[in-house]
Amino acid sequence: MPQFAGSINQYPARASLSWYAALIVIGFLTLYFIPSCAGDSEAPISLLEALFTATSAACVTGLTVRSTSGDFSMLGQGIILALIQLGGIGIMTVTTFIVVQFNKRGSIRQRQVVAETLGASGDNDLRRILWKVIAMTLGCEALGFLVLASHSLLRFDHYQELGLWATRGEALWHALFHSVSAFCNAGFSLNDDSLVPFAGDPIVTLTIGLLIVVGGLGFPVFNDLWRHRHSLRQNYWKLLQMHTKIMLLGTAALLLFGFASFLVLEWDGAISDASLMSKLNVAMSHSINCRTAGFNSVEIPQMTNAMLFISIVLMSIGGGPCSTAGGFKVTTAAIIAMRAWSTFRGFPRVNLYRRTIPPHAVERAIATAMLFAAVAGLALTTILVIEQSGAGHLSSKGLFLEALFEIISALGTVGLSTGLTNTLSDVSLLIVVVLMLLGRLGPISTFAALSYGQRSEPIEYPNEEPLVG
Template sequence: MRSKLLTPFWLPVWFFAAAIVLGAVLLRLDWCDGTQSLSFIDALFTSTSAICVTGLVVVDTGSYFTRAGQGVILLLIQLGGLGIMTYTSLMLYLLGRRVSLGDRMAVGLSLLHDPRFSLRGFLFRVLLMTMLIEGVGAIALWFLDPVGFSFFSAIFHSISAFCNAGFSLFPNSLVRWQGDWAVNAVFMILITAGGLGFYVLNECSGIVGRRIKTLTHSAPSKPHRMSWHTRVVLNTSLFLVVAGALAIFGAELAGGESFGDWDDELLMALFQSVSCRTAGFNTVEIAHMTNVSLVFMLFLMFVGGSPGSCAGGIKTTTIRALWAFIVAQFRGSEQTRIGRFSLSSQSMNKAFTLVVFAGFIVAGTTIVLNISEGGDIPHIQARGHFLETLFEVFSAYGTVGLSTGLTGSLTSVGKVVVIMLMFVGRLGPMWLLSALQSWQAEERYRVAEQDLPLG
């Protein structure tokens, strides 16, 4: 039994759980929460939200916690963004210990989705790339607004944005920079970079580096063709950002509150389209947006970022695979094709399994939260409550962190439910399913197959 609990698929579960409990204990200390005496359930909620890079908060981060407490939250965000497994493997290398093939494959499937890679080189590139991006982002924020962003605040928000955490030291997030294109651009670049995935960032940086080398040297170099995975991720991400921005812009322009001139409305829509995929920052009050915008944001939160990134959700590659399958069915094609390749039946089975599991988790949690947060209230008195609860569930599962205002009023039962939802959303249902399947013995027989009428 002990060997089953220490398999490569279960190690991240235990490390995340241990980090959450340790973070909750630290946040309750006087030097973290001052004299305000944070309850254990609120400390556990905050720690889970930070390590799962979600951003949902029950207390204001900037005013409730001391600088030391904010530092603890920042450390949890950084650990959660890169993944406990990454740091564990790196520590093993630094200590001169060999990483087993099982651990190597587990990290590979988590970060790269390819077990044939150099773990040592990849981990160091990930860390260096992360520090570089977060450092440049912090300097840019501090330079653009040194009054609004102190040096610590710039570092905090840069790490929070790149790790797609959405934690802010300001009570209304980034509303004060609603019309600032420069500050918005820095956040959108950091959020997008953190949501693309380390494999995509690594390949893109390599391509840029080779092109720069070609320009600085007279001898031409061999052109590097972008991999199929990277191309799919970039194209799908770009489509979701543009389509989401146009949908939100149209919905708010048609019936929402006025957030300024049309260019300010466009900037707001673009920022929310980028942020609501998994980051959780907002430049407008979410509760003031139209229901149509919130519905579009539900879909974007459910999709999330890309595999091997700081983001949650079912991932961009999954939604692209499902769309390709629908197109193939309309065309009468037996193969699900994306670009120059078709997807294997195993990949499609994983995509359908992921969506079905995510759907069951979201539906079940929505029912439980509706019961715990107002199940005894008649519908005529709770109009709009269902959408608020559904928005909270999608936000927690997608590790987004946006809220219409329900988080602060959650009951203890509701907080526990959201904690569990954030934990599952960060690890991903496929990872938990694989961990459970690692306990099962392989079946050495097959039963007779039969068709069942469907549809």
Template sequence: MWFTARNKISTAFRLKHRLGISGNRRPPRGRGALSSSKLFVGSFLLLTLAGTVGLKVIPGLYQEQSLTWHEAAFTATSAVCVTGLIVVDTATYFTWEGQAFLLLLIQLGGLGMLTLTSMVITALGGRPSLRAESATATVRPAMPYIPPRKLIISVVKFTILFEAIGAILLYAIWSPQMGWSEAIWPAVFHSVSAFCNAGFSTNSNSLVDFQHSPATLLAISFLVVTGGLGFVTMEEFSERLWRKKRARRLSVHTSLVIVTTIVLLLGGWFLFALFEWRGCMASMPLVDKLSNSLFMSVTSRTAGFNSIDYGAASDSSNFLTILLMMIGGSPGSTAGGMKTTTFALLGLVAWSRLRSRPTVTFADRSIPEETIQHSVGLTVIYTAIVMIGILLITSIGDLLGDHGTLLPRMFEVVSAFNTVGLSMGLTDTLSPISRWILIGLMFVGRTGPLAVAAALVVRRAGNTTYRLAYEDVNVG
């Protein structure tokens, strides 16, 4: 035992010496976390402000009159935060130049999300700490470390590749009906919007006109799913498929993302088909029923496109959509929500407690308690913000004499905070103050988790070496 501990300590010392790390050096308390949080929030805030001002001052963006300031702020926030909620019709209100400006905001917001979240994930899980390495020789990093410059270049290549594939697919599907030249812009716009999970469309009714085109719905679904899986997951897949040398097994992170995504897609597909088979899809042929119910399962988790009218859907479908919107996509992706891994970890925690297991396990690995606590805390924060948002929107509507029902308001708040973009037709009827609340929800829903994760990167290194005395509390 003495020799083993001595060898581990000496290994850690040699590693610190090679990296040039002093044993007495500590990061300045709070400075790193503050700057990282400011970088995340500030970049999206500046882009949103630039988009708002651009929508007001750049000429030639509109068919007729320009947007008001609160409409411009709402539209810019929705584009940068890749949400998709709109207060004016993108197809008829904007010129080609206006649509191109919105697409630029969507692309920058989506690229920024992929880059920043991927950096945070690799910083949190890319390398075990020196203390952990000195304690055990079997610690395996959550995923391979990628240098920031290489990561940014890879994210850009990854994004361009899939958006190009999507645009070619959509162009091939639409050009026979739209015309060879007229199909170019819609194909490019929808490919970028779908991959970024933005939900903006050059059609007034989103994709309702394509509900009888299974090829269109499948192509859009492919883009939405790949954009929602996350760069880290796709990068690990590419290493496993294309590199000649033998790749290591899939990380627990990637395995959990894939399994949870498949379960949610198949489960949502079955339930939406069950709820709407004799509902809003009653008049559709069998193939269209299957393709539209699958599309509803895909788009509910932050994509924002719709091939059916959610205002005409059943309450069961709309409530299921709310649940899927809360879950969202996967970490390191363009999607919002509390993320598939958070949802999966909550289920694993419940399963381990029911089996009286002291640790949470998946794929023959134990999940660190710190990660479990983080997922629980994130869920509590998300739920609290959504509840407050519903209360605000509902109370403001009632005070202004708009006595609407609860479900559309809940739907709108969850869609905004989780950056989905689906609506039951309530967005353009809201008062300006309610729209400002949705703006805040969209921005916080997009940047809040990033700021928390960025702070964790530094705070992990500066953990205190003491704790206060335990004292129990009765629960249940």
């Protein structure tokens, strides 16, 4: 443990790459070489499919090339679930640890803030953080499991008729699998049509939705919320960190935006036949899921182009730092938006809740968003070229949106798909594998790279300002 911690400390990108590479390789080997992992021995899993599934599970992305329930046995599903759990815990622990370690090199004030935010500052940081993360994860998952399990048993017959499960044991397995998959924002489901059968069952979608939101807010937020639990009656909001406030407000705003957009845009579209209750339920569920979890409550390709576009925007933003969510993060988007807004109002500083966001935080946000955009743009071009190979737009309509959706979904570790995954060529699938890994490791490496030392530049040259706009 101390050795691993030292390794993360010195080479965070390399250490986390090792962790995910190990998970993926082990997952790949077991899924491919243990025959009893397959649910149906008639259609054995291919090398690429095993690699894709293991990566998707370890990176908690949720894209699939094989049906999780149909093509994998209990054992195979268990391996996938283990990958999800270890991947989810891994990302939270490693990112949190990196934040702590790198800030140790910062100013005393900065170290204090981070220590307060993350509740860690001692020498055995990694261990403390790891235990806290595991406790939070297992606690939430256990709660989610209890609710889902009792609900499943109560409505056992109804869903048995729909063919979701045959036995009570299977229903419990479903509850466990989905609560872990939800908290880890993985989006793997044992139902081939994900949450579509639960369109009229808000207890299931709400429970899963809550797990997703909690998992996606990130460890620092809950640490902060928990820290002030004794002041719940007075000044609670004021005591919270700015990070927590931005995450809570930003998440609420994005959820509301997704919910309202879905209702308006799909009212006569994908949910036109549903009852009012189902409409609201599906809209809520999609809004929660398209940010990073990736369960779908509606057939994605049946959605309107406008809602697909809004989903892409939500998928790019994703959840919070040090969480199981992907994307370039709510705080990043919020900081950039606030910087632009301040500029338009003529203010040189970004102030919020009587605090000033320092320029280097803005600079990191810009660098992070730019990197995300650059990788996405490059991947999109590559996949378009591979899948299209010279055919003009007229003979491949729809590919652009579907490829963009797929790439943002992979890079934001979301896992929603218009169905393109199943038609992609092997090369493109490999690119998606790389994107899933980048989407998971990128933020860690970016964060580490950006935190490296803030080299102070001795020279400030005379200022010169290019014209803009």
